[in-house]
Amino acid sequence: MPIENIPEIYIKNKKENPDLFVYDFKMTNDVVKSKVNLDMNMFSFLQVGKKQVHFAGTSVVVNKDQSLLLKKGNWLWTELLDTEAIYYCKLFFFSERKLQEFLDKHTTNEGIVKEEKPFFIIRNDAYITSYLNSLSTISEAPKVFMDNLLSVKFEELMLYLLQKYGSAFELYLHSLIIKETSPFKKIVESKIHSNLKLEEISFLCNMSLSTFKRHFISEYKTSPGKWLQDKRLQKAKETLEHGALKPSDIYLDFGYNNLSNFSIAFKNKFGYSPSEIAL
Template structure:
């Protein structure tokens, strides 16, 4: 699977490096777990469809009633059509310089609190819908004025979200201008239940598959495939012991394509069939 560098692939003149950039993304077929290197922080205003994203230590799903603010870095994106025949998302990219200018102007320095989550969910309320309509008209403005207008619109948006979400949103913005490197173990252990391939987990760790395997064996003293299988089977056993779900309800969630293979692996590890739990 190829890797997409965003927003670079959307910029016509590759010599340009705009600090603010708006792009209307549309598609007519589903995309599952596309590898994306996000070079700028980005608002993803979902208009039609369903979006799921995986980052280093987390994942989130939103529909057309919600939008996301995403931290730059390596992501896996799944974008699905809903009831319509088209997927539509308005993307608003911004540089760290623009964000720092805003924070210096509109916030006061407080004690730094670490913010772990690389996304922020925004409700598409009446204001956001109206804002997006006004943002759409900027594309019709002569380019000489567009950058200044985008700066005003960027500041307007952040001020509104600060007013709506308060300290929680301010902490998130602060996290975007601070370097926070996710540890290898944290990334890996957060993806036990994510049903991702090793190659996809390696991508989220910013590693090639071969480097990932070497690092894993050094850290865990076993192969990543065996470790993930054991951990997923252990999680599956814990779920079954709660008594709410059957093996046929969960085998896909733990990386098995059919119930028979799940049952064989489960019995080999625990000495009994999953249906006996």
């Protein structure tokens, strides 16, 4: 899976380095999974479809009733069609310079950022719908006016969200300025119960697969494949013991392509098949 440098791949004039940039993303495939090197902080206004994103220490799923503000960095994201035949998402990128200007102008206290999250979930409402329509309207404006118009629209949006979410949003904005990277173990252990492959987890750690494996063995004294399999099978066993789900309901969630492979691995570890738990 190639790495997509965003928003660079969307900018026609590669000599430009805009502080603000809007792009309409559409697709008609059922599922698209991407490795993304996000070079600017970004609003993702999902209008049709569903979106799942994994960052270094966490993941989130949203539908068309929600939008996301995403921190720049390495992401894995999956776009899914809903009931419509097209997936549509309006992306609004902004630089740290623009963010700092806004914070200097409209906030007075950085506060204490207790927990740095790479995303902020925004509940779509009538204002957001109207706002997105206005962004579409100004997209036809001459280039000479566009930069100023986008500056006004960016400030308008940020002020609205500051009013709507208060200190939680303000603290999140300040956290985007803080230069911190998540520790290796935090990233790995946050993905224990996902169905991500090793190559995808290594990408989130900003490492090649070979470097990731060496680092993992140094940290955990065992191979990443065996360690993750053991952790995921243990969690699968606990899930089945609750009685609400069957093996056929969960094998994909724990990284297995088919039920047979899951059952074999499960029996090799615990000495009995997963279907026996439900009996």
